[in-house]
Ligand code: AMP
């Protein structure tokens with residue numbers, strides 16, 4: 001069922017309001033999401049952002065768009081102070097652990113993929129790394145210099161923010177004014193290399209002992225963090241693409257700088273819709289590694305952490321996250337997770353009961369209206385909490401049918417089951433993790449026994465024996481009796 005594809009609205013951070021989504025090319029969506037810096041295990045705050053955009057990706061797919069989803073891996077250039085100062089986060093980790101930087105990258109990329117898999121996130125179509133796109137970054141820097149918006153200084157290249165701002169509007173995404181930036185700027189090392197205090201490095205000179213460095217027209221160095229996303233999004237999605245996402249904390253300076261770099265290189269606004277997910281907080285404070293206020297996914301699943309009373313299943317955590325809108329902050333507490341756990345299990349039980357509901361000629365409720373309410377919620381800037389509330393309304397109706405207070409027709413029963421499953425499992429990306437492998441096997445075995453029965457009725461002994469012997473070879477025995485066949 002494809003309701004209201006043309007009615008999806010998205011809150012565009014650039015405009016500060018919800019607007020109708022209109023892709024550049026009909027039927028296609030280019031989606032770029034800033035990926036993790038792989039110097040550490042991702043914490044649940046990071047996961048929230050990636051899970052939010054997984055839901056966005058899933059809904060766009062569900063609406064029938066052909067989506068190219070690009071999410072990068074930052075494996076160089078992200079410095080400790082998130083700006084131009086300090087050591088590269090990956091190099092620092094490599095130094096502390098006495099391993100190669102690429103070992104750090106490999107280890108934490110694998111960890112990130114495992115966690116994404118635990119949370120049932122779909123893989124992006126392209127997952128480019130910054131170190132794999134050095135040539136593209138050097139090329140973009142050259143163009144920005146040629147266009148007069150960047151300059152070389154002592155082997156580093158800086159973006160000239162003031163000059164750019166004379167022609168364009170630096171601060172249009174974050175709403176900051178350059179005058180305020182001037183008054184807030186601290187004097188740090190390397191400032192003397194810059195013409196303006198808020199200029200940012202798009203290429204940094206590497207010292208002789210620096211390991212991760214590349215040859216460039218400006219000597220040996222490495223690219224700036226902001227530049228990698230501009231170079232990779234342009235390469236795979238073009239100079240102008242539909243949606244760019246990331247956490248709220250990336251709006252400034254990271255995304256502001258991305259806009260400036262793209263405009264300075266080709267004069268085009270790179271992104272139509274900027275989407276920013278809000279922060280996950282733990283006991284009221286932003287979850288963050290640096291202030292020791294974070295839980296790793298594995299610690300939450302195993303229960304080995306100082307914050308929660310018990311372990312939680314990844315799907316309960318995902319459901320809990322989906323109960324908040326992606327633009328609202330979400331506070332992680334043991335009580336809130338336990339409440340989500342109860343609600344989620346109630347939902348799963350109800351879905352599994354739908355096919356046993358008694359049917360009637362007519363339905364006492366409009367199932368189409370219920371289904372439309374699912375689409376309306378998602379079309380309203382991916383409002384997953386309202387979607388879940390509407391799914392719970394359907395649960396109430398199902399329970400009333402069960403009690404005999406309301407009725408449902410057999411076609412509506414089928415439709416409701418399909419749509420509830422689609423929204424819960426496909427769009428929200430949940431899985432019935434209660435289903436044990438034996439429960440999953442049971443319907444498959446029923447099907448096989450039915451096929452064998454049909455083969456026997458048709459005197460197709462070859463097929464029926466093949467099924468029996470094949471199952472025997474993996475340790476499953478079929479027992480035939482007067483009442484039919486069973487398996488053990
Ligand atoms: P990083 O690896 O630091 O570049 O962060 C990866 C992603 O996680 C970015 O989109 C951040 O905005 C996001 N992020 C970091 N901390 C949080 C948090 N506490 N809640 C939600 N998202 C976060």
Ligand code: ZN
Pocket residue numbers: 033034035229254
């Ligand atoms: Zn980025």
